[in-house]
Amino acid sequence: MKTKTKYPIAIAIVIAATLTSCGKSSSTNKGDRTANALASYVAPGEKDEYYLFYSGGHSGQVFVAGIPSLRHIVTIPVFAPYPGTGYGFDEESKKMLGDFTWGDMHHPALSQTDSKYDGRWLFVNDNANNRIARIDLHDFKTHQILGPIPNSIGNHGSSFITENSEYILCATRFSVPLPKGRVADPKDYEKEFSGMASGIKVDPQTGEMKVGWQILTPPFDWDLGSTGKGPSSGWAFWTSYNTEMAHDVLEVNSSQKDRDLCAVVNWRAAEKAVADGKSTMMDGVPIIDPAKVPGVLYFVPVGKSPHGMDVDPSGKWIVAGGKLQPATTVLNFEKVQAAINNKTFEGDFRGIPILKYEAVVEGEVPVGLGPLHTQFDGKGFAYTSMFIDSNITKWKLPPWTDEEKKDLNKTVLDKVPCHFSTGHLVVAGSDTKNPYGKWLVAMNKLSAGRHINVGPVQPESSQLIDISGDKMKMIAEAYTEPEPHFAQILKVSEIQPAEVYPKAENKDPNAVWDKENTGVTRNGNQVVAKLTAIRSRFTPDRIDAQVGDDLTVHVTNIEQTRDMIHGFGVIEQNINMTMDPGETKTFHIKLTKAGVFPFYCTNFCSALHQEMQGYLVVSNAGQPLPGAVYSQPGNATQPAPQPAASPGN
Ligand code: RUQ
Ligand code: CUA
Numbered sequence: 001m002k003t004k005t006k007y008p009i010a011i012a013i014v015i016a017a018t019l020t021s022c023g024k025s026s027s028t029n030k031g032d033r034t035a036n037a038l039a040s041y042v043a044p045g046e047k048d049e050y051y052l053f054y055s056g057g058h059s060g061q062v063f064v065a066g067i068p069s070l071r072h073i074v075t076i077p078v079f080a081p082y083p084g085t086g087y088g089f090d091e092e093s094k095k096m097l098g099d100f101t102w103g104d105m106h107h108p109a110l111s112q113t114d115s116k117y118d119g120r121w122l123f124v125n126d127n128a129n130n131r132i133a134r135i136d137l138h139d140f141k142t143h144q145i146l147g148p149i150p151n152s153i154g155n156h157g158s159s160f161i162t163e164n165s166e167y168i169l170c171a172t173r174f175s176v177p178l179p180k181g182r183v184a185d186p187k188d189y190e191k192e193f194s195g196m197a198s199g200i201k202v203d204p205q206t207g208e209m210k211v212g213w214q215i216l217t218p219p220f221d222w223d224l225g226s227t228g229k230g231p232s233s234g235w236a237f238w239t240s241y242n243t244e245m246a247h248d249v250l251e252v253n254s255s256q257k258d259r260d261l262c263a264v265v266n267w268r269a270a271e272k273a274v275a276d277g278k279s280t281m282m283d284g285v286p287i288i289d290p291a292k293v294p295g296v297l298y299f300v301p302v303g304k305s306p307h308g309m310d311v312d313p314s315g316k317w318i319v320a321g322g323k324l325q326p327a328t329t330v331l332n333f334e335k336v337q338a339a340i341n342n343k344t345f346e347g348d349f350r351g352i353p354i355l356k357y358e359a360v361v362e363g364e365v366p367v368g369l370g371p372l373h374t375q376f377d378g379k380g381f382a383y384t385s386m387f388i389d390s391n392i393t394k395w396k397l398p399p400w401t402d403e404e405k406k407d408l409n410k411t412v413l414d415k416v417p418c419h420f421s422t423g424h425l426v427v428a429g430s431d432t433k434n435p436y437g438k439w440l441v442a443m444n445k446l447s448a449g450r451h452i453n454v455g456p457v458q459p460e461s462s463q464l465i466d467i468s469g470d471k472m473k474m475i476a477e478a479y480t481e482p483e484p485h486f487a488q489i490l491k492v493s494e495i496q497p498a499e500v501y502p503k504a505e506n507k508d509p510n511a512v513w514d515k516e517n518t519g520v521t522r523n524g525n526q527v528v529a530k531l532t533a534i535r536s537r538f539t540p541d542r543i544d545a546q547v548g549d550d551l552t553v554h555v556t557n558i559e560q561t562r563d564m565i566h567g568f569g570v571i572e573q574n575i576n577m578t579m580d581p582g583e584t585k586t587f588h589i590k591l592t593k594a595g596v597f598p599f600y601c602t603n604f605c606s607a608l609h610q611e612m613q614g615y616l617v618v619s620n621a622g623q624p625l626p627g628a629v630y631s632q633p634g635n636a637t638q639p640a641p642q643p644a645a646s647p648g649n
Pocket of ligand 1: 307422
């Protein structure tokens with residue numbers, strides 16, 4: 001391993017970050033203040049025009065905010081329990097989470113049809129536990145978590161959706177000896193470790209995901225990517241760092257080469273290779289070895305330790321962020337195609353052709369220091385987040401004039417300072433063929449004391465930038481919990497989420513809607529309670545059981561009115577479900593201690609919300625109370641106590 005030190009770069013990053021941390025607020029003049037305030041002001045009773053779906057980073061959740069107000073509206077729990085909505089407590093969500101209690105979410109992707117958002121699903125990735133989840137936009141809830149994905153470690157390079165939501169494409173941030181579970185010495189990294197790109201197949205009707213196929217790769221650390229459209233339809237692109245294949249002190253050892261290799265993947269060819277039987281199975285997944293199946297994978301060298309790799313709305317330009325070089329690299333997909341067809345290669349890496357850099361690059365745009373991600377407005381402009389310079393740089397995509405080509409500085413049009421150290425940015429609809437444009441949100445890694453002092457735990461800052469004019473305008477800022485990475489913006493008018501679950505559509509076999517069907521049944525040590533919830537009572541409001549019983553409780557919220565959500569918390573049993581109107585939820589516990597455990601509605605639902613309570617009576621084994629709703633263990637169905645008429649409705 002070469003040991004030429006790269007400390008100056010590391011130091012430059014640290015200094016830049018420190019310099020921007022002074023916490024001084026940027027001064028905005030009076031007139032601009034008023035105009036900006038109006039631009040993001042959504043008056044009480046009025047609504048935002050766009051949804052902003054932020055990934056919640058290592059909170060594992062999705063935050064939904066409105067644009068232009070930047071107000072947080074709701075949190076959608078995905079990879080971690082969230083007592084606020086009872087997520088991770090009922091059987092269904094517990095099963096989805098499995099043994100994991102956290103995830104590290106990075107890149108949400110709205111489903112697309114014909115390279116436009118179709119408003120059906122939002123897919124999100126979990127870097128930490130190699131999972132992908134699907135949120136259905138008809139109810140803003142997580143409906144599937146797929147994973148851990150076999151043969152995949154560090155699911156960071158996802159979720160990148162193809163133009164008709166055929167696949168979610170993922171690439172691994174880390175490499176390990178495969179199949180998982182095999183042990184090899186990290187010193188043998190180059191030989192023993194592998195990375196992977198995966199095609200997660202999405203059912204076009206239901207959105208149900210399953211692992212389709214995988215492409216074995218050298219042990220580079222795959223970073224960010226995106227999918228093609230238009231001329232680049234059927235292709236996908238990822239940057240990598242650590243083409244050096246270092247296994248230790250990566251800060252230094254993975255920044256040795258002046259260029260790293262990006263992956264250019266023909267995912268339709270991968271799909272076809274599997275259909276043609278050109279794969280072998282590993283851990284239940286068809287694996288393609290791209291050295292043996294030409295045409296699936298190519299490499300392109302781009303500037304040092306790149307990060308983002310974004311395809312513009314026309315599908316023609318692919319922009320890689322340089323991270324450690326002060327430029328973005330613009331690839332021309334037509335030239336990529338030509339280089340592939342004419343075999344304009346500069347050698348190969350382990351049998352994978354490396355496209356000749358000069359043959360595929362349109363130019364290196366001097367955007368400034370620390371370019372990470374690029375977004376597009378559909379009008380020929382690109383916006384790049386600058387981590388070190390702490391700004392957003394607006395520049396002009398090709399085609400460039402001869403004059404511009406001579407000096408690409410001329411394509412750099414505007415910069416707006418951000419606070420501070422911008423990571424991702426999102427332009428409304430950037431990854432579609434028709435961006436909405438207008439708004440850009442910068443997701444900054446440091447808030448550096450611009451907010452009221454909340455102690456050492458610091459929020460992240462997001463800034464709303466108006467990109468509708470020639471010059472960008474900083475409009476507003478807001479704070480979030482850690483830590484939004486990427487985000488997606490969807491026009492509110494494009495979806496009509498349900499606000500209640502209609503009774504007719506509740507297919508839960510344990511749903512009950514009438515008092516007659518509620519009750520507690522006992523069979524051996526299996527006790528099953530079916531309850532209704534409506535303002536302001538549970539029916540029945542007493543559940544009898546014994547120590548050693550398996551207790552299953554199904555609660556149906558029989559309201560059909562928006563906002564009438566009920567909760568079901570049980571004292572000292574670590575249970576809290578919430579049921580939205582028309583929804584049935586189930587929990588299951590093994591009863592281990594005797595006592596009387598009150599249960600109560602956890603969601604403030606009515607003036608008599610406090611009164612919405614009942615008792616779980618757990619007798620000692622074999623000693624049921626005389627008044628219990630069953631008299632003998634093993635008895636069949638017992639009627640529930642007959643409650644008085646509901647007072648609350
Ligand atoms: S990464 S700050 Cu996880 Cu999306 Cu670029
Ligand atoms: Cu139901 Cu509070």
